[in-house]
Amino acid sequence: MKAIVYSSTLPEKIQLSEIQLPGIGENEVRVRLVAAALNHRDEWCRQGLYPGLKDGVILGSDGAGVVDAIGANVDSNLLGKEVIINPALHWGDNQKAQSKEFKIIGMPDHGTLAEFVQVPSDRIHPKPEHLSWEEAAAVPLGGVTAYRTVVYQGKVVAGEKVLVTGFGGGVAQFAVQFALALGAEVYVSSSSQAKIDKAIGMGVTAGFDYKDENWTEEALTLTGGFDLIIDSAMGNTLSQLIKAARPGGKIVLYGATKGNPGVLDARKVFWNQIQIIGTTMGSDQDFANMLALVNASKIIPIVDQIFPLEDAVLAFDKMKAGLQLGKIVVKID
Template sequence: MKAIVMSDFGGPEVLVPREVDEPIARSGWVIVKVHAAALNWHDVLVRRGQYRSPLPHTPGADGAGVRVDTGEEVVILPSLYWGHRSAAPSPQFQILGDHTAGTYAEYVSVPEECLAPRPAGYSWEQAAALPLVGVTAYRALLTRAGLTSGESLLVIGAGGGVSTMALALSSAVGAQTFVTASTSEKLDKAQRAGAAGGVLHTDDNWPQLAKELSPNGAGFHVVLDPVGLWDRSVQTLRPGGRLVVLGANVAEQVTMNVRPFFFGQYSLFGTTMGGGEDFRDLMDLVSTGRVVPPAIAATYSLADAAAAHTELEAGGAFGKIVLRC
């Protein structure tokens, strides 16, 4: 079969198309013929060697395709070995494409429990783009922060896959969503996708500007920070608000004043990609038809994975970049 294989860690050029053996059937696992594989920033970190993947290695967390054994059209949850506690993953937890061959291939082998039917009305590209960002945003906003109808949400960094999915899920549950963005173009696209308003986080005083946009200027019930700016994001909360943190691609360390935090009665939630329970709840919500499918920024052939990674790292895309396999 055709697959993308890394023989070394490095830049996009290490993603090389090759012919490799198809996966072998094993108990409890299912072989899926991949129709589309969506890119995530996690894939970039795998490519750079952060997860110490075995070499040679095929990356890729997200995918959608057809079960070889039954012919069912499915999406793949890339959460492996989550464990039995919904509160947190087990020590064995890993993401598909970390140490297990991933979805940048014509076929992939995954645990049967990590499959769900392809949602009605979703293209292959949209279905492939749903699982990782979908379950991540669902766990962050609904499982962890408990976002409900009538509340307000601020999403830091409009344009990324998690951010655009957060907007879709927030709208689906009846919350009002605002965003920050790095460019006016991304801000405009977010508003066309349903955001009630937004500010550029390139402005030094963006926390104050964002807070002024919140209902009655009181601050937001929930702030989702997938980039690592939460020393500033916390300034946009209303008293008693909840800050959800799930990424650090902008900053890995923050310094905060403790007194304003506890006087504000704020809650801070750390989260990451969810497990099977989050996935099932996400798919139940998607099945209602209220969740807008993921925005697709660009589609590449499997052989052009290096070019797709180059576009992803450039940071200009609004929505997901997808490989057709």
């Protein structure tokens, strides 16, 4: 089968290859993929910035397709079902945090940028009927991360003022849609006016240019401070977020693309009783709850661009440039 694999010896670090999957396990299903979607972790793998890299591994964590083969212990009724894939393996029994064995398909296990993928049968869920194949493929990793961030960790409540920073990426756009669906008053930040305008068109109240050194003052004047802030940058911007949070507010961090903060206003944190919470991915329960919200509220992911499998390098290059609004999707079938 055709697949996009990691190859550390090549200039592009990825290549389209012919791969033979191993025999299907007795508790596994094989999914004929129709579409897959990129996440930042795929590009980080390409750049050699992800742990446990192995040459020849098929990249990709998000995917949607049709079950076309099953293991000996799997219900035969699953054959032919249209599904999306939960890419998380071995979260464990603790809803509060993942186990030491937790990992995500796409590295070091084969992923979804291929014609087929084999996963344990409990990793598949019915494809939301209101979504196209490309939209469905865009849901899993970004959707569950955003759900856990906004709902489980953020405990968003209708009427709260919520800020989602860096609007445009996959998780951020889901966070906005989930918070809106649950009745929050949502704001965004971005350095792109076009992305801010897109968010306002989705129902967001207002947006702020985070490159403007006075954006926090503008936000405080407009809102009085945020009850919940969702962020994946951290770095020295954390001090701005602490300033923008109202007393008793929460800041939930699902990434640190700008690295560790150089300065932390600890007095403002404890005096204003601000909660700073870390989160990543999500449990099996989070995934099921996320899909329920997607179905109930008819959430539709923003798809930025669709590439054929043969043009995966171009898709990765666009991810690296960071210019996308929403998810970058690879059409398999």
